[in-house]
Amino acid sequence: MSETVSISLTINGAEHALTLSPERTLLDVLREDVRATGTRRGCDEGSCGACTVLVEGLPVLSCLSLAVTLPGRAITTIEGVRNGPELHPVQQALVRHGAVQCGFCMSGIVLAAKVLLEQNPSPSVDEVRQALGSNVCRCSGYTRVVEAIASVGGRP
Amino acid sequence: MRYAEPESVEAALLALNAHEDARCLAGGASLVAMMNAGRIAPGMLVSLHRIPELFTITEASDGIWLGAMCTHRTVAADTRLGGAMEVVRGAARQLAHPAIRNMATLGGSIGLADPRTELPVALVAASALAEVAGAHGRRAVPVESLFVDSHRTSLQRGEFVTRVFLPRGATGAVGHHLRFSRVAADYPTVSVSLVLDMEGDTCQQVRVVVGSCAPVPLHLDAADQRLIGTRLEAEDVAEAGGLLAQAAAPIDDVRGSAEYRRMLIPRLLGRALSQARERAHV
Numbered sequence: 001m002s003e004t005v006s007i008s009l010t011i012n013g014a015e016h017a018l019t020l021s022p023e024r025t026l027l028d029v030l031r032e033d034v035r036a037t038g039t040r041r042g043c044d045e046g047s048c049g050a051c052t053v054l055v056e057g058l059p060v061l062s063c064l065s066l067a068v069t070l071p072g073r074a075i076t077t078i079e080g081v082r083n084g085p086e087l088h089p090v091q092q093a094l095v096r097h098g099a100v101q102c103g104f105c106m107s108g109i110v111l112a113a114k115v116l117l118e119q120n121p122s123p124s125v126d127e128v129r130q131a132l133g134s135n136v137c138r139c140s141g142y143t144r145v146v147e148a149i150a151s152v153g154g155r156p
Numbered sequence: 157m158r159y160a161e162p163e164s165v166e167a168a169l170l171a172l173n174a175h176e177d178a179r180c181l182a183g184g185a186s187l188v189a190m191m192n193a194g195r196i197a198p199g200m201l202v203s204l205h206r207i208p209e210l211f212t213i214t215e216a217s218d219g220i221w222l223g224a225m226c227t228h229r230t231v232a233a234d235t236r237l238g239g240a241m242e243v244v245r246g247a248a249r250q251l252a253h254p255a256i257r258n259m260a261t262l263g264g265s266i267g268l269a270d271p272r273t274e275l276p277v278a279l280v281a282a283s284a285l286a287e288v289a290g291a292h293g294r295r296a297v298p299v300e301s302l303f304v305d306s307h308r309t310s311l312q313r314g315e316f317v318t319r320v321f322l323p324r325g326a327t328g329a330v331g332h333h334l335r336f337s338r339v340a341a342d343y344p345t346v347s348v349s350l351v352l353d354m355e356g357d358t359c360q361q362v363r364v365v366v367g368s369c370a371p372v373p374l375h376l377d378a379a380d381q382r383l384i385g386t387r388l389e390a391e392d393v394a395e396a397g398g399l400l401a402q403a404a405a406p407i408d409d410v411r412g413s414a415e416y417r418r419m420l421i422p423r424l425l426g427r428a429l430s431q432a433r434e435r436a437h438v
Contacts, residue, residue, distance in 0.1 A: 003158050022159030022201060023191060045189040052255055058229070059255040064188040066181065068159060069205055112254070133253035133341025 012080030027062040038078035049135035052108035078107035097148035101139035122153035158200040175200035182264035219323040224263025243331025247278035253341040277367035281349035290315035303372035329353040332432035369404040397422020
């Protein structure tokens with residue numbers, strides 16, 4: 001029998017009181033307890049980036065993060081990137097460029113791109129590719145995804 | 157599984173020794189992946205993320221101490237890591253991708269001892285020391301001596317790395333890390349870490365370490381000696397590279413065959429040396 005730990009997680013600005021087994025990942029807790037299913041489970045081993053969320057504004061892989069280690073840290077998921085009714089500029093650009101196919105990888109890509117643009121408002125195509133090194137997409141071939149993200153910063 | 161979040165190194169040691177099957181949790185990037193895959197099922201996790209001293213960076217006259225819980229992102233951003241120490245900063249800046257660099261730690265990379273990764277390679281090139289805490293107190297040992305085999309260190313049960321010392325090295329020495337990979341976020345096919353000290357056009361001192369080509373970071377005194385005192389002409393580099401290629405025990409994998417890796421070693425050594433020399437001149 002695993003012991004349980006009672007914690008409070010701050011997800012998209014809201015507090016969630018949870019009682020968890022320590023081996024449960026943030027990904028598990030987001031999807032199964034908080035029901036924030038925009039964060040995707042791909043590989044469960046840190047290879048695909050589909051589960052990317054932000055902790056204190058930086059991308060991390062939620063499948064490799066144990067939830068019990070995260071009380072008091074600001075967690076942002078794809079559900080938290082909208083600005084009111086408006087999609088995030090990265091999301092708008094992806095729509096405009098027709099870059100999204102099945103969409104499974106997009107939660108992670110949007111969050112990784114959001115952080116890139118915060119740190120480097122006008123990234124080159126190459127810098128976008130570097131920042132998306134963590135994120136696998138099996139539909140797009142990446143070209144339109146990378147172009148869309150670069151376009152947010154004014155690069156063609 | 158049991159779980160503890162000690163707030164001091166001493167409390168962490170007690171927790172580690174209280175349970176036969178306890179593991180330290182650092183960034184989680186590898187440990188949690190192994191747990192998810194069912195490859196390990198620790199009876200207890202001792203998280204190190206509430207121990208302030210493990211996050212501390214201390215400057216000394218002869219070098220810099222980096223806390224074992226410093227992430228690669230923190231190391232990559234620390235501009236004090238210049239000169240010889242730059243080799244570690246360069247590796248931390250390039251390895252994997254932003255999400256992993258935000259999670260994975262210095263101490264975790266040492267404990268994992270994964271021959272595919274490059275931070276251990278850079279630490280050995282930097283002549284880094286690791287401070288190891290255990291039941292009998294703390295000791296400082298060369299990081300090189302910790303790596304004994306693929307995914308195996310000389311750390312004893314109940315011990316963990318608390319901090320790492322990077323010596324400044326000789327005035328004018330330059331550290332450089334070069335990775336060769338299929339795409340940026342992948343493990344390197346081969347990596348070369350080195351610290352180089354030139355006197356005019358002559359190599360005064362050099363320490364070359366090759367990654368992804370042996371169960372542990374490959375450091376060969378004979379290769380360093382072949383370069384020291386030379387002007388690093390093509391022939392010197394080729395012969396030193398040949399010695400390293402001969403001593404290497406690379407594997408065949410999706411990133412390249414063992415033969416291909418052996419072929420890369422002298423070429424990447426030459427490239428890394430010229431890049432380091434360019435940096436020494438700026």
